[in-house]
Amino acid sequence: MASLKSIKKRIVSVKNTRQITKAMKMVSAAKLRRAQENVVAARPYAKKLGDVLQSLAGNLEGDLHPLLEKREAKKLLLIVVSSDRGLCGGFNTNLCKAGERYIKEKQAVYEQISVMTVGRKGYEYFKNRLTVYKNFPNIISKPTYQNAARLGQEIIDGFVEGEYDQVELLYNSFRTVMSQDITFQQLLPVVPEETAAVDEAPVEYIYEPSVGELLAEILPKNIEVQLFKSMLESVAGEHGARMTAMDSASKNASEMIGKLTLQYNRARQAAITTELMEIISGSESIKG
């Protein structure tokens, strides 16, 4: 049986660990709330922009915008939005594994598949397995619209120049605090959403300047907004995942402390019993 001292030591160390995981859980909970607020705040903008795009696309005639153009898909770009930090359960691993599986599946279809990563964890995962086309570090920890816009611009430039024919986005979308959904989303070429029902007569707008010009401005914006949204969701998901992971870690630590304490008490009792036995037998032998 382990000595009293060594058990005591272990109890102390597990207690320390529990303190840390508890603190991390609290921090994540606070950050999660803020991240969730950001997601909610960004929603109206994304929705309105989508509506405008819809009404524009419905009125579109003639020349297609380059971002709508469907080319023969040979070169695929996969953008993986992960997190910079670990200790959040399977958040990054599951995402990256899903990405890898996806790439393996599609390898037959496309001539070339490249990966672009946002977030350190995704980069570290893919850099050893595939060549990472481009990495964008230090964005995800504090997602701003400017960063999303910069990223969006780069993706659009590459698409227009023909470096890739299709762009897909892979990220963890935020469903609940406990669960995140791994989501694939096609960014480019832009797929106009199917208008669900035509019960509403399309509004005849006055466009200024022309529909085409408006569309040319709004399409890139839409990409940026999609990216921004995915980043916000991913951040919210990350904090949620970390909170859950840290909560279960704290629970495990508590359980372990319980077990160790039991062990410690048993060892102590055993030690006392043996000591007593020794004393009694000692005194008996003196008497005798």
Add this chain to the structure above:
Amino acid sequence: MAEKMKLEIVTPYKKVVDIEVDEVTATGKLGEFGVLPGHAPFLTSLNIGELCYKAEGVSTSMALNWGYFEVKDDKIIVLVETAEYAEDIDVERAKAAQSRAEEALKKLTPEDKQFKIYEAALERSIIRMQVAGKNVRK
């Protein structure tokens, strides 16, 4: 005027304005325009510029960055990247941005990729100072 319009200004970070107004003027791609209740459906892109709305006799100015302006059934939706009230504008910062942009523009030619960026930065700073100087909301 009995009729009123609903004005919503939305940025990626939050809904900045959501009120009833009597009149709105803004700077569109093709110049300044005004909107009164009963306007026909209208959709335009906005330049970097000023947006002014009048509610209950008080007019308020805001500095807008790039965006969209939509009117439909007396409801105005403005999608912009940034929207700032006069009192939120840091004049010192705008001034600094202006001189920085001017410096940079001197060195660049219109063919440079950076040129447009700095040009936009210059416009933004000028508009900001213009709005900041104009009125402070009570």
